[in-house]
Amino acid sequence: MELVDTFGRRINYLRLSITDRCNMRCRYCMPAEGVEKLTHSDVLSYEELLRIGRAAVNEGVEKIRVTGGEPLVRKGILPFLSSLSALPGLRQLVLTTNGVLLEELAAPLHAAGVQRLNVSLDSLDPARFAAVTRGGDLSRVLAGIEAARREGFPIKLNMVVMRGVNDDEVESVASLALDAPFSVRFIEYMPSSGEERWQSLVVPGEEILRRLSARFTLELVDRGALSGPAREYRIPGAAGTVGIITPVTGHFCGDCNRIRVTSTGKAKSCLFSGGELDLRPYLQEGDAALQEALRRIVREKPHRHQLTQENDEPTPFAMSKIGG
Ligand SMILES: Nc1nc2c(ncn2[C@@H]2O[C@H](COP(=O)(O)OP(=O)(O)OP(=O)(O)O)[C@@H](O)[C@H]2O)c(=O)[nH]1
Ligand SMILES: C[S@@+](CC[C@H](N)C(=O)[O-])C[C@H]1O[C@@H](n2cnc3c(N)ncnc32)[C@H](O)[C@@H]1O
Ligand code: SF4
Ligand code: SF4
Numbered sequence: 001m002e003l004v005d006t007f008g009r010r011i012n013y014l015r016l017s018i019t020d021r022c023n024m025r026c027r028y029c030m031p032a033e034g035v036e037k038l039t040h041s042d043v044l045s046y047e048e049l050l051r052i053g054r055a056a057v058n059e060g061v062e063k064i065r066v067t068g069g070e071p072l073v074r075k076g077i078l079p080f081l082s083s084l085s086a087l088p089g090l091r092q093l094v095l096t097t098n099g100v101l102l103e104e105l106a107a108p109l110h111a112a113g114v115q116r117l118n119v120s121l122d123s124l125d126p127a128r129f130a131a132v133t134r135g136g137d138l139s140r141v142l143a144g145i146e147a148a149r150r151e152g153f154p155i156k157l158n159m160v161v162m163r164g165v166n167d168d169e170v171e172s173v174a175s176l177a178l179d180a181p182f183s184v185r186f187i188e189y190m191p192s193s194g195e196e197r198w199q200s201l202v203v204p205g206e207e208i209l210r211r212l213s214a215r216f217t218l219e220l221v222d223r224g225a226l227s228g229p230a231r232e233y234r235i236p237g238a239a240g241t242v243g244i245i246t247p248v249t250g251h252f253c254g255d256c257n258r259i260r261v262t263s264t265g266k267a268k269s270c271l272f273s274g275g276e277l278d279l280r281p282y283l284q285e286g287d288a289a290l291q292e293a294l295r296r297i298v299r300e301k302p303h304r305h306q307l308t309q310e311n312d313e314p315t316p317f318a319m320s321k322i323g324g
Helices: 046-058 077-085 102-111 126-132 138-150 167-174 205-215 280-284 287-299
Strands: 013-017 063-067 092-097 116-120 155-161 183-188 231-234 241-245 258-261 266-268 276-278
Touching: 013 046, 046 063, 046 077, 046 258, 046 280, 046 287, 063 077, 077 092, 077 102, 102 116, 102 138, 116 138, 126 138, 138 155, 155 167, 167 183, 167 205, 183 205, 205 231, 205 241, 258 287, 266 287, 276 287, 280 287
Parallel strands: 013 063, 013 258, 063 092, 092 116, 116 155, 155 183, 183 241
Antiparallel strands: 231 241, 258 266, 266 276
């Protein structure tokens, strides 16, 4: 089976959010307070999430990224990941985390079959890190990244670049790729939670690249079939790579290969726009119904999002609920 949308894009990547809770409150992702907490019964059980994963794999999905909220705060995640990784036909099980709990969980995550980790890292300055994440402890995240490295995980580091907040650190964060095999990615800030004047925080990917080019020689790397949205560059002599993710200024929608499912069971055809389908009623039926629901969401996938820096309409959605 293959999932192909109306624009001929093959959908082989599912981003599965398993919780909307988090042990940090990054200013670009969650409001300081007033996030309505989902109750236990709102959130899908692991059994239901596994059924969704299986249905997606039966439809031709080859890569599942587990995300959140912070996926590592949900109890019982390890047996769930083991079951997910055992799905016949799944080629990649990967996870995005803020790294806070990685020091203790890197080894069991590896044993559970997770193949790669993406870790958020927005500053190398402890005070600034704490400010951006509203209380995050940089030393724990760095210890987590180190533990994941020792465990042999390929690691991508994600930095959301915000003008006047952390953009002066682009070069120093990129330097992490010189000696260690990290793939360091700089992400354009996207509007979240309907905020105003978000445009002033966006540092366009081309500007980030210009700054990196002034410091390093950059050689474009070819993209693979299961690759995410980043444009990646090699620095001659460096152990890792650097890259940009440009959801605002440069559409990668033409190559989009993914759908999303939230922890409450809402399937989303696109991060920003397009339809949402509640999978709960389909979970009451057999797997065939669930697979048909996934085909339906793929049919509704929009060509691209309408977000531009010129667009003043704030987008009313919470990244932490969708999983990025
Ligand atoms: N607009 C948009 N942004 C995305 C999409 N997929 C990922 N992102 C953003 O890219 C950033 C990094 O996402 P990750 O969770 O690390 O996943 P990824 O980049 O797909 O991961 P890889 O498959 O390892 O390259 C996050 O800020 C996401 O919100 C997408 O389909 N559309
Ligand atoms: C929502 S988080 C969930 C996983 C995990 N808690 C983490 O922080 O990596 C997934 C990704 O979305 C990114 N993200 C969240 N809000 C964003 C925003 N407003 N603009 C760009 N990226 C954002 C984060 O940096 C992270 O890489
Ligand atoms: S980006 Fe990740 S760590 Fe930060 S608040 Fe959102 S879910 Fe939590
Ligand atoms: S904005 Fe929508 S269509 Fe574009 S890459 Fe992201 S999910 Fe795909």
